[in-house]
Amino acid sequence: MEDVLPFLIGGLYAGGVYLVLHKSFVKLIIGLIILGYASNLMLFTISRITRGAPALVPEGAEALVEPYADPLPQALVLTAIVIGFGIQAFAIVLIKVGYRIVATDNLDDLNTTDRLDD
Amino acid sequence: MVLALYPAAAFAWLMTQFGSVSGGEVISSSWDWVPTMGISLSFHLDGLSMLFALLITGIGALVLTYAGTYMKGMPKTDRFFMSLVLFMASMLGLVLSDNIISLFIFWELTSFSSYFLIGYHHEDKESRKSALEALLITAGGGLALLAGLILLGIGGGSMEMSQLVQRGDELAESGLFTAAMLLIIIGCFTKSAQFPFHFWLPSAMAAPTPVSAYLHSATMVKAGVYLLARVSPVFNGADGWHALLLIFGGITMVLGALIAVMQTDLKKILAYTTVSALGLLVMLLGIGTGIAIKAAVIFILAHALYKGCLFLIAGIVDHETGSRNIRKLGRLFKQMPVTGTAAVVACLSMAGIPPLFGFISKEYSYESTIGMVVNSPLTTSAFFITGMLFVAAAGMLSYMVFFGRRNKLDIKPHEAPITMLAGPAVLAVLSIVLGVFSGLINPLLDQASQVVFPENEPLNLKLWHGINTELILSMTTLVAGIAAFAFVYYNPRLMSMIEISDKIKPSYAYKQTMDSLAELAKNVTQRVQNGYLRVYISMMVGTFCVLALIVLKDFGIPNIEVLWSDFRVYDIVIGVLMIVACFYTVVAKSRLLAIAMLGVVGYGVAFVFIIFGAPDLAMTQILIETLTVVLFVLVLWKLPHYLIFDEGFIKFRYFLVSALFGAIMTWIVMLITSYPLDSHLKTWFAESSYPLGMGRNVVNVILVDFRSLDTLGEIVVLGIAAVGIYGLIKFTTEDDKEEAI
Numbered sequence: 001m002e003d004v005l006p007f008l009i010g011g012l013y014a015g016g017v018y019l020v021l022h023k024s025f026v027k028l029i030i031g032l033i034i035l036g037y038a039s040n041l042m043l044f045t046i047s048r049i050t051r052g053a054p055a056l057v058p059e060g061a062e063a064l065v066e067p068y069a070d071p072l073p074q075a076l077v078l079t080a081i082v083i084g085f086g087i088q089a090f091a092i093v094l095i096k097v098g099y100r101i102v103a104t105d106n107l108d109d110l111n112t113t114d115r116l117d118d
Numbered sequence: 119m120v121l122a123l124y125p126a127a128a129f130a131w132l133m134t135q136f137g138s139v140s141g142g143e144v145i146s147s148s149w150d151w152v153p154t155m156g157i158s159l160s161f162h163l164d165g166l167s168m169l170f171a172l173l174i175t176g177i178g179a180l181v182l183t184y185a186g187t188y189m190k191g192m193p194k195t196d197r198f199f200m201s202l203v204l205f206m207a208s209m210l211g212l213v214l215s216d217n218i219i220s221l222f223i224f225w226e227l228t229s230f231s232s233y234f235l236i237g238y239h240h241e242d243k244e245s246r247k248s249a250l251e252a253l254l255i256t257a258g259g260g261l262a263l264l265a266g267l268i269l270l271g272i273g274g275g276s277m278e279m280s281q282l283v284q285r286g287d288e289l290a291e292s293g294l295f296t297a298a299m300l301l302i303i304i305g306c307f308t309k310s311a312q313f314p315f316h317f318w319l320p321s322a323m324a325a326p327t328p329v330s331a332y333l334h335s336a337t338m339v340k341a342g343v344y345l346l347a348r349v350s351p352v353f354n355g356a357d358g359w360h361a362l363l364l365i366f367g368g369i370t371m372v373l374g375a376l377i378a379v380m381q382t383d384l385k386k387i388l389a390y391t392t393v394s395a396l397g398l399l400v401m402l403l404g405i406g407t408g409i410a411i412k413a414a415v416i417f418i419l420a421h422a423l424y425k426g427c428l429f430l431i432a433g434i435v436d437h438e439t440g441s442r443n444i445r446k447l448g449r450l451f452k453q454m455p456v457t458g459t460a461a462v463v464a465c466l467s468m469a470g471i472p473p474l475f476g477f478i479s480k481e482y483s484y485e486s487t488i489g490m491v492v493n494s495p496l497t498t499s500a501f502f503i504t505g506m507l508f509v510a511a512a513g514m515l516s517y518m519v520f521f522g523r524r525n526k527l528d529i530k531p532h533e534a535p536i537t538m539l540a541g542p543a544v545l546a547v548l549s550i551v552l553g554v555f556s557g558l559i560n561p562l563l564d565q566a567s568q569v570v571f572p573e574n575e576p577l578n579l580k581l582w583h584g585i586n587t588e589l590i591l592s593m594t595t596l597v598a599g600i601a602a603f604a605f606v607y608y609n610p611r612l613m614s615m616i617e618i619s620d621k622i623k624p625s626y627a628y629k630q631t632m633d634s635l636a637e638l639a640k641n642v643t644q645r646v647q648n649g650y651l652r653v654y655i656s657m658m659v660g661t662f663c664v665l666a667l668i669v670l671k672d673f674g675i676p677n678i679e680v681l682w683s684d685f686r687v688y689d690i691v692i693g694v695l696m697i698v699a700c701f702y703t704v705v706a707k708s709r710l711l712a713i714a715m716l717g718v719v720g721y722g723v724a725f726v727f728i729i730f731g732a733p734d735l736a737m738t739q740i741l742i743e744t745l746t747v748v749l750f751v752l753v754l755w756k757l758p759h760y761l762i763f764d765e766g767f768i769k770f771r772y773f774l775v776s777a778l779f780g781a782i783m784t785w786i787v788m789l790i791t792s793y794p795l796d797s798h799l800k801t802w803f804a805e806s807s808y809p810l811g812m813g814r815n816v817v818n819v820i821l822v823d824f825r826s827l828d829t830l831g832e833i834v835v836l837g838i839a840a841v842g843i844y845g846l847i848k849f850t851t852e853d854d855k856e857e858a859i
């Protein structure tokens with residue numbers, strides 16, 4: 001599956017970017033979440049993957065026994081997943097509150113502060 | 119007042135070195151600054167530097183004394199004096215620097231401090247505008263100068279001015295000669311207010327008068343002349359050098375003098391005569407013969423003495439009468455005898471009447487133009503016209519203010535306090551003393567002219583040269599000047615009727631440029647910063663794609679050898695499932711379907727983690743995926759209709775961008791995995807986890823032990839997100855509250 005993972009990652013990236021480019025706030029967040037998956041998988045893949053060998057030290061041994069998965073990228077990805085969740089949760093609630101106040105889900109209606117006065 | 123002690127002390131120290139420098143010695147000292155780039159703080163005191171340094175510290179001390187009284191009762195004087203002293207130090211650094219880079223830095227510092235000083239009355243829009251104008255023009259020219267100096271340094275193979283002036287031939291061979299010369303000339307022209315950059319100087323009169331007296335007559339505006347003089351051993355004799363300096367100096371000189379006699383504001387008259395005087399100096403440097411250089415050096419001193427004096431007097435008149443309009447002023451001599459006397463002396467020097475120092479200077483100027491090989495009649499007549507107008511302007515500044523018609527003032531003026539009189543009085547006395555006993559200053563001026571023009575014949579200042587062409591010309595100028603003054607004096611109406619169309623002035627071009635720049639910036643901002651998130655994102659993604667393709671094109675596509683034997687059935691099932699789910703998330707017409715499909719993709723990711731030995735990741739992923747989906751559904755079920763794009767074309771464009779991005783990411787991942795990975799961290803964690811961290815799950819040990827601070831940071835981020843979410847939920851607008859009531 002190692003050879004197919006790059007295509008899977010590319011597909012996820014493409015889908016994520018495509019969604020982010022939409023006008024809808026909800027699609028923007030779904031796109032961001034997919035981009036998050038893609039990035040996590042990419043980090044996981046580029047540090048080489050090992051099939052079915054978790055980084056667990058067997059009973060009675062002092063160190064990991066080959067073959068074993070690289071534990072470092074796993075730790076990094078784990079942190080990324082958790083932080084990603086924090087952002088997702090915040091963004092989801094933001095849509096909710098934003099909608100209550102401005103009554104729109106359309107990002108094009110939310111650009112007034114960025115516009116110069118003519 | 120106390121501040122004046124600093125420049126006074128510096129002046130005194132310089133005077134102690136006067137003898138040795140006048141004898142041809144050079145005092146220098148140096149500290150390394152950025153030695154790898156040849157930048158050092160090296161200072162060099164020779165005749166030319168000495169002349170300028172004496173002017174800066176001497177007039178500086180007088181101006182500070184004067185300003186102490188002048189600025190009394192005005193706001194922010196502390197800031198004012200800080201800028202003034204900063205300027206003084208930078209100007210001193212500028213004329214003493216030997217290293218061309220530190221020279222440039224001091225040069226820019228003078229521009230900045232001058233900006234603060236011109237903009238002193240910053241509540242006034244006009245004042246701010248003038249300050250900005252002066253800054254943009256001098257700093258813009260400064261950029262040209264920097265480029266020119268660097269070229270000079272590269273071409274000459276040294277960063278030290280004292281070395282460079284001896285390496286003119288090396289520079290000529292390097293091919294950078296002309297470029298360096300042109301750039302340096304532009305820099306000097308902007309600083310010394312040469313046509314067509316001259317207009318900033320009259321505008322800069324918005325500054326308090328002590329500043330005008332100091333910066334805009336005696337010191338800063340002469341920086342350009344100083345540098346031209348400093349580099350003239352390198353460029354003297356080159357094609358273009360003489361022509362450029364002569365033409366632009368000449369235009370500036372005549373134009374400045376002409377505009378000066380049309381003015382009614384004392385300070386404007388002084389400003390335009392200063393512009394004219396700077397033109398004269400540039401022209402003398404352009405003539406470039408030994409005698410012309412002598413004339414330039416003498417005129418630098420003469421001009422600083424009388425013009426500084428006159429500016430200070432203009433300040434006194436303004437301070438005591440509340441007006442600077444020469445049509446309103448008149449017959450002030452009785453009330454202000456000391457000021458009047460100083461003004462008359464300075465004006466006589468300006469008009470070039472013996473026995474004042476200005477006379478000697480004028481004699482030398484005439485001598486240098488008569489001795490010119492080409493175009494002597496043209497330059498001589500230019501000098502003649504300017505000299506004549508100078509006489510007229512001198513008459514306007516002295517006769518019309520202190521004698522002439524009865525004044526139309528509402529208040530009765532009286533003499534200024536001694537602290538304010540000291541400056542003009544000292545300068546006026548010097549104009550006389552140096553005129554009569556010119557031998558006092560002769561050695562220094564001789565040295566200065568030797569620096570600018572090596573192996574110049576020794577200077578021998580004399581008041582009386584006998585009756586010769588110069589003297590006859592000088593006297594004719596005087597007579598013509600008095601006639602011109604009489605014309606101006608008796609035809610005030612005619613003078614005030616002359617108006618020059620704004621459109622032919624260089625200041626109009628400046629204004630147009632600034633306006634169109636602002637317009638351009640606005641247009642660009644509106645285009646780039648248009649408020650559409652998707653445009654920003656597609657720009658970022660597009661830029662990334664282009665840059666990535668530029669780098670990746672050298673690598674080629676790695677071979678993919680799909681080992682089908684290595685595949686398990688569930689691999690394929692999961693892969694296909696994820697792609698399909700991702701596709702449906704993208705195209706889904708209902709929000710719920712999109713979220714459900716998103717969940718499928720998330721669980722797919724978790725399965726990939728499981729397959730490749732990352733159970734912790736999989737657990738986290740599954741937990742969080744579930745939470746996200748639940749949160750989404752809970753929060754979003756009340757939202758409006760799910761938006762989709764209407765225009766197929768835009769959709770297609772964004773599809774292309776995202777497909778390209780996805781393809782590039784695939785390529786990158788394949789490239790990275792095709793190279794061998796060398797990680798000693800992997801083995802280190804594998805071996806140390808149990809002995810050091812006492813844990814068998816290595817991933818957990820890393821998270822809570824080896825990298826526990828990272829985990830703490832992560833928890834903090836989650837905490838912040840939680841606080842933010844709480845704030846958002848509790849957030850109510852004014853409208854909400856009203857509804858609730």
